[in-house]
Amino acid sequence: MSKHAGVVLPNKFDYGYHAEFQRQCSMCIDDATIEGIVFDFSRVEYLDSAALGMMLMWQRRAAAANKKMMIKGAKGATAQILAMANMQRIFEYI
Template identity: 40%
Template sequence: MSNLSVVRIPERFDFSCHKKFNENTEQVLKNTQVKVISLDFSQVTYLDSAALGMVVYLHKKAAAANKKIEIINASGVALEILMVANINKLIEIK
C-alpha cells in the first residue's frame, strides 16, 4: 500500500463541500499507512474562505497525526487565492 493518498477537490470548493471533505479526509487521517495527503486542485475553479479554513484545519489535524499535506495541480484563480492567502507558507504547493 502506498504512503500517499490523493483527495480530489471539486470544481467549486466552498462550505457546501464541508461534510464530504471531512468524511474523505477523516478516513485518510485514520489510515496509519498514509504519510502524505495530496489535495488535488486540478478541477478547482472557485474556492472561498470556508475552503481555506477547511484546508488549514486539515493541516492541523494531519500534523497531530504525524502526516504531511500538500496541494497539487492548482492553477488559475484557485492558485492565486491560495497564494494571496499565504497557504504556501503552511502547505507545500506543487
Template identity: 40%
Template sequence: MQVNVRFESNRAFLGLNGNFTFEFHREFKQATTTVLEHAGLSEIEIDFSAVDYMDSAALGMLLLFNERAAGKKITLVNCKGTVKSVLDIANFGKIFEIR
C-alpha cells in the first residue's frame, strides 16, 4: 500500500494505492500526520480509486484520523466495489461525505 499526498490551498488530497489493511497503519498514520500539520487546512479528500480491498482495521484508522482531524471536512471519493460495500455496511456515510 502506498499513499500520495498533495496540497492545494486549504485542501489536502491523499491517494491510496493497494489494499487498505492493518499492515498499512504506519504509512497511513505518517501521511495523515503530515496532512494535519499543514497550516490553514480545512478540507481533506481521500481517493480510493486504486483500492480494491479494506479490512476492519482500515475502518478504525479512518475513525482515528477523523478524531485527530478535529472538525476538518473529510471526504472519501471514488469508493467502489467491496470498499464501497464495507463503508456502507459500517454506516460511514454518517461520519464522512462519500462521493
C-alpha cells in the first residue's frame, strides 16, 4: 500500500504561503517512506500564478525523486484556474 502525505493549502494560496509550502513539500520529498503528495485544495478560494509556479517547481522535484503529486478538493473558481492552466495534464486528480 502506498503512503501519501497531504499538504493542506490555505484559503489564499499565493506567494505569501511560499515558505510554508516549501517546508511541507521538502519534508515530503525528503521522506523516503512517502510515495506521493496530495495537495488538498478544499479550502482554497484564491490562487495566483505564483502558486501555480510553485506547484510546477515542486512537481519537477517530486518527479526527480520518483514521487507522484496529486490534487484533490478543487472547486469553483479554483478548479477553473487549475483547468485553464492545464494542471490535469501534470497532476493526477483524486
